[in-house]
Amino acid sequence: MLMSNRVKDIIQIVLSSRGFVTMKDIANKMNVSERTVYREIPEVTEVLRQYQITLETVSKKGIRAVGLPEPIQKLQTELGEHKKLQVVDPKERMYLVLLELLHQDDFMKTEALAIDMGTSLPTIRNDLKKIEKILPEYNIKLISKKGDGICLSGEQVARDHLMVNIIMKNTDVDVIVHWLAGNVRQFHPFMQKLDEYGYMDLFQTCEKILRDISHKLIQKNYQILDQNYAELVMLVSLLIRRHKIGNRKYSTDFTVEQVDKNQKKVVAALIRMLEKKYSISLDEAEKEYLLWVMDISVGKRNNENVFVKNFVLKPKIEEFVELVEGRMGITLSQDTKLMDGLLTHIDKALVRTRSGMSISNPIIRDIEKDYSQLFSIIKDTVRKVFPDDYFPDDEIGYLVLYFAVSLDNITKKTFRVLVVCSSGMGSSKMLASRLEREIPEIYVRKIVSLVGLGEEDLNDYDLILSTIPLYLKDREYLKVSPLLNDNELEIVKEKIRRHKHQTLRKIEEQERKAAELESSNSIVSLKQLKQLTTWAVDLLAEFHVYEINNLKDENHLFSNLEHTIWEAGIFIGEQEIKNYVIRHGNECRFTIPTTEISYFECYLKKIKKPLLFVYHLKEKRMVDPQEGDAVSNIIFFFYPTEMEEVQQMFLRYITELIIEDRDVMKLIEKGDEEEIRQCFGHRFRHYIGESI
Incomplete structure (x- = not known):
């Protein structure tokens, strides 16, 4: 089972508490906000459910775990052992979900995926949205088919490249190298997954072959870093796997234009060793692929002047540095180490990206934080110089480091x-x-x-x-x-x-002033501000809390709803609302954790402006059969499908207020229309003020 460190901490606090514990106490112990704790409660509930433990919530008392002593003791033990319960952060979990999909040949139900990952269905759906944004750069698609589930569509070589990138992004390179050599030093969820999928023997056998090959390269004065070596082993291993299962299609061209004669000899030796070991005969396309893999994995010889020899890329690098100089106001083109370093890196980066591969950068977040403006400059400039190529942020991060080192050199003695x-x-x-x-x-x-x-x-x-x-x-x-x-x-x-960062701060100030001058037309900005203000005023003016007596069932709810929205000028019939709910399921309505509030949203093309209102039920009712929770309040949010980005951000902010702001939740449960309106008005005014 997978969980985040935060979920693990909450569970341990709840289990160790005698009786009820308040959200405030949990937040104080974890040094986080109450809102953060509330966001994790659905995940906490799901983990506890796996052990037949329920999370009981009592108003003004807090929450407590209810279950038999044996499962509670089992959970506490496994939390301490870190064996059966794998503690991962949300990003790692998303990649583990993607890794699972890469190893499914057919459609898979999202419910089954949630069970396999030991997490909730909404969490899996959120992960899938993030995954969908990653896949295009690998020429892979996420296919969703009603009734069947989801699956990935793409060439096997592209899927293999994505798998290698997942491993490299989420595992320290020393852990991978030791695992490939058969020296498993510590438990790691991604290495465990590779073992479960049956890669261990294949990878470790190939590693022994490539260990000899790498020694030959180093003796010839070639550079091979640990990260490149790990990628080399995995890519060669996966080539053998594709050959064995008969998947030898390569729509991508892996031809290397200028083949180093020494590398060519080494690859020829590698081919002989692989064919002998596995009793196979590699075809020409597979041999070309091995040349390509070797080319992107092995650096140029230390005594080779790459800048002089690469006539094709040299003008591009000069243009790149010149444009960066113009943005920064500093001369860097005389730094030969910078020019040579950029040429070597970008040469290999282009080979990788054009073939659907990308490199992992373990310090990318630190680079983005420490050199934020420089990162932005280089990212923009790369797109101008190489408009037909895609450079992911990990690659951009490495380019930033080359410039950072150069800047560091010119600040010496100053x-x-x-x-x-x-x-x-x-x-x-x-x-x-x-x-x-x-x-x-x-x-x-x-x-x-x-x-x-x-x-x-x-x-x-x-x-x-x-x-x-x-x-x-x-x-x-x-x-x-x-x-x-x-x-x-x-x-x-x-x-x-x-x-040492003073030069960068000057650059940031220069960029900020330039951005102000090049910012969007003031008239457009004012129009957007007017639209936000109009929406905010209209939402508040038309906001109402409706007292609902004797709500019988779901049909009765939809009948009331039709009448309410028609009065507000939204002409959607009862049957259309039902059809919308059937299509969207739990994505459009759910109970807000630890509250008696049900949230319902609807976005359709015929809706022209947002509408917000509350049904305050005199008696608690179970309004959603799938949720199974009785509620006393339902908050409805109707909004258009076609909006500008600034409007989308505003509506997203309103949604966050409803489901995350504890003060707003309390007022909704109380059912006081004027107090809720005043609270929303204050929040809207603050948001628009910040936008200005």
Whole structure:
């Protein structure tokens, strides 16, 4: 069974509590918001259900686990062992779902997938939406067929490439290399999956063959990184698997235009070893594929001047760097290491991406965070220079690092320091000497006395160090001893580290100003703002809480609903509402966890503007047979299908308010129309203000 760390923590808190525990207490123990805890409750409930444990909710008391001692003890034990219960984050779970689909030859019910993954149906549906966005770059489609379920459609080689990328994205390379060599050092969910799918023997046998091949390449002064080696082993292994099952179709052209003669010899040796080991005969297409795999996995020889030899790509790299220079306002084209590095990387990146492969970048999130503006510049520039090629974010991240290193080099010896010292030239020289000796980036531009300080333009310096107190703000100077002790030295070094990003901050400011100038037409922005304001005002004006007495059944509900929306100008009949519910099922209505509120949404082309209202039931009713929960309130949200992005974001915000904002939920359960309207009005005003 799979679960996130957050779900695991909530379950452990609930199980260890004597009696009820409130959401607030759980949130405080986990150092998260109550809203975050509420979002995880459906997943918590699903995990507990697998162990015949129910989650009891009592108003003003909280929640508690109810079940027999044996299953509770079993769950607690397995949570501690981390064996049967695999703790994964949501992104890993999504990739595990995708991995499962890649190994299904026929349609699979989403319900069965939820059971296999040990998670809820809504969670699986949410994962499938994310998966659908990933697949096009691999030429794979997610097919959904009513009554049959879902399956993936695409060439086997494309499916294999996607599988390798999944493994590389979600597993540390040292774990993969050890697993391939047969040295399983620790439990890992993705390695366990490979074992379950029957890959272990094949992969480990191929690894032994390729280990000898890699040694030959290294002896010839070729570069082969651990990550490339792991990909090489898996891709070659999967080629053997495709051959054995008779799947040898390659619609993608894997021809390598310029084949290195030494690599060609190595591949010929590899082919002989594979054919002998598996008693097979590889065809020409498969041999071309092996050449391609070797080419993308093995780096150029260390003494090879790749920039001079690659005449085709060189102009593109020069154009790329020139455009980045223009955006940054800094000259980088004289950095030969940058130019050579970009050429080597982009050369292989183009081969990978054009064949449906992509590289994994384990620090991509850190790169996006630390170099956000540089990342944006390079991403935009790559699209301009290579308009017919797709570069995923992982590839962009590596390109950013090349530029970051170059920027780091040009910032050396540019940290300008002013030293203020009144105790004599000897001590000030000693301080300056130690600074320049300990920190190579330091450039002591001037040494002045306290009197001379008044003549200096302090904006000319990046840091002011003084051996005496100065009448300046603390952030504008550092007071140090003439001998500069170790603690003071570390503080100065930290200042240097921050300064290294100063160039990037200037770039960000330049980009921000440029973006303001190039932003969308002000008239268009004002029109969008007017539309949002109009919708917000109309939603509040037409919002009502309807008291419903003696609600008999679902048909009675739909009959009331038809009357309500007709009065609001939405002309949808009772039967049309029923048909909509049949088509969309639980996606259009569900009970909000730990509440007595049912949420119902409907979006159709004939709806021209959004409508929001509540049915407050005098007696609790089970309005959704599939949910099986009695509710006292139903909130309805009708909205158009055709909207601009700014409108979609606003409606998405409203939905989040309804199902995540605890204050809004309490007011809905209370059923006070004016209080709910005032609360929505306050939230809408804040949202529109933030948008401005």
